[in-house]
Amino acid sequence: MDDAALVIEDGAVAWTGPAANAPAADEVVDADGRAVLPGFVDSHAHLVFGGERSAEFVARMAGRPYRAGGILTTVRATRAADDGTLRANLARLAAEMLAQGTTTFECKSGYGLTVRDEARSLALAAEVTAEVTYLGAHVVAPEFANDVSAYVDLVCGEMLRACAPHARWVDVFCEDGAFGAAEAAAILAAGQAAGLSARVHANQLGPGPGVRVAAAAGAAAADHCTYLTNADVDAIVSAGMVATLLPGAEFSTRHPYPEARRLLDAGATVALATDCNPGSSFTSSMPFCIALAVREMRMTTEEAVWSATAGGARALRRSDIGQLTPGSRADLILLDAPSHAYLAYRPGVPLITAVWQAGCLV
Ligand SMILES: [Zn+2]
Numbered sequence: 001m002d003d004a005a006l007v008i009e010d011g012a013v014a015w016t017g018p019a020a021n022a023p024a025a026d027e028v029v030d031a032d033g034r035a036v037l038p039g040f041v042d043s044h045a046h047l048v049f050g051g052e053r054s055a056e057f058v059a060r061m062a063g064r065p066y067r068a069g070g071i072l073t074t075v076r077a078t079r080a081a082d083d084g085t086l087r088a089n090l091a092r093l094a095a096e097m098l099a100q101g102t103t104t105f106e107c108k109s110g111y112g113l114t115v116r117d118e119a120r121s122l123a124l125a126a127e128v129t130a131e132v133t134y135l136g137a138h139v140v141a142p143e144f145a146n147d148v149s150a151y152v153d154l155v156c157g158e159m160l161r162a163c164a165p166h167a168r169w170v171d172v173f174c175e176d177g178a179f180g181a182a183e184a185a186a187i188l189a190a191g192q193a194a195g196l197s198a199r200v201h202a203n204q205l206g207p208g209p210g211v212r213v214a215a216a217a218g219a220a221a222a223d224h225c226t227y228l229t230n231a232d233v234d235a236i237v238s239a240g241m242v243a244t245l246l247p248g249a250e251f252s253t254r255h256p257y258p259e260a261r262r263l264l265d266a267g268a269t270v271a272l273a274t275d276c277n278p279g280s281s282f283t284s285s286m287p288f289c290i291a292l293a294v295r296e297m298r299m300t301t302e303e304a305v306w307s308a309t310a311g312g313a314r315a316l317r318r319s320d321i322g323q324l325t326p327g328s329r330a331d332l333i334l335l336d337a338p339s340h341a342y343l344a345y346r347p348g349v350p351l352i353t354a355v356w357q358a359g360c361l362v
Helices: 054-061 071-080 083-099 115-126 148-156 158-166 181-193 210-217 230-239 247-253 260-265 286-297 301-308 310-315
Strands: 004-009 012-018 036-038 040-042 102-108 131-137 169-174 197-202 221-224 242-245 269-272 332-335 352-357
Touching (some): 040 286, 040 310, 083 102, 083 115, 083 352, 102 352, 131 148, 131 158, 131 181, 148 158, 148 181, 158 181, 169 181, 169 210, 181 197, 197 210, 210 230, 230 260, 242 260, 242 310, 247 286, 260 269, 260 286, 269 301, 269 310, 286 301, 301 310
Parallel strands (some): 040 102, 102 131, 131 169, 169 197, 197 221, 221 242, 242 269
Antiparallel strands (some): 004 012, 332 352
């Protein structure tokens, strides 16, 4: 909407419409022709971790083999870190996200892989967001490398009991080298029986059962969706499940991007998220993901911004965020640009000039 105005009252959007018709207000902010958008909703991030893996990235970009252990490198560093160190790293990343216009983010565990370390990861995540996801099934813990079913039992039993009180969601990495279809289905069912809602890491590294397991479980979202069959696309659409695309991961691992156009043209609901994590996508920037989605995945600028806001809200089953309709939480951003299109048109440029969260300038 051009020449628009918006009224905030008690932390919520109270009115939107043409500026000429705006009701009187106690305090007025003149956006001066610049664009106002809903705050970004980042529905997929892994922010509780110790250490970093830049050497692995450098080697990957140079085409050199690197065998330092991937996720398990971060598991070791996370287990060794005290709560204060993990909390400080989490706070730094949360502040980074807010400065880049993200007003709601989801945060997963998954670098502890012991009862104690998963539970404390989730307790720390719950300090900074309501959207906390139990991902004890990120990879098989190294202590259980020779007994995957014993680890699945732990994830579905003692670890779940320790983690469920801190979490809203249960997630599983359903992929060759992580968890298979039957294991993933069992983990999601156990989480749901403990009161959690399901979301799934699916079809990231190759074709597989992840999307169909997610649909069968009634998951809110299947995340990654890089390798999809026609049956997978049909399953996403008919289940009404959100397909969350994470182009930061393909960018950072130099893999082919997911086929956003194919999903959109089939009628799927698409969300964009950062997948922020120290291994495969160490970006916290939703504007960067929007630029990738437009340039590399052929989403229109409108589709990409919708997917980074309203799409993310749907992936989290939230109706109070991701939009600026009356009644929504007043989470909004002011761009130093006349249109949302600049988020892709000016990639890498810090355009977020102000952020309001629940009506407060932050
Ligand atoms: Zn992830």
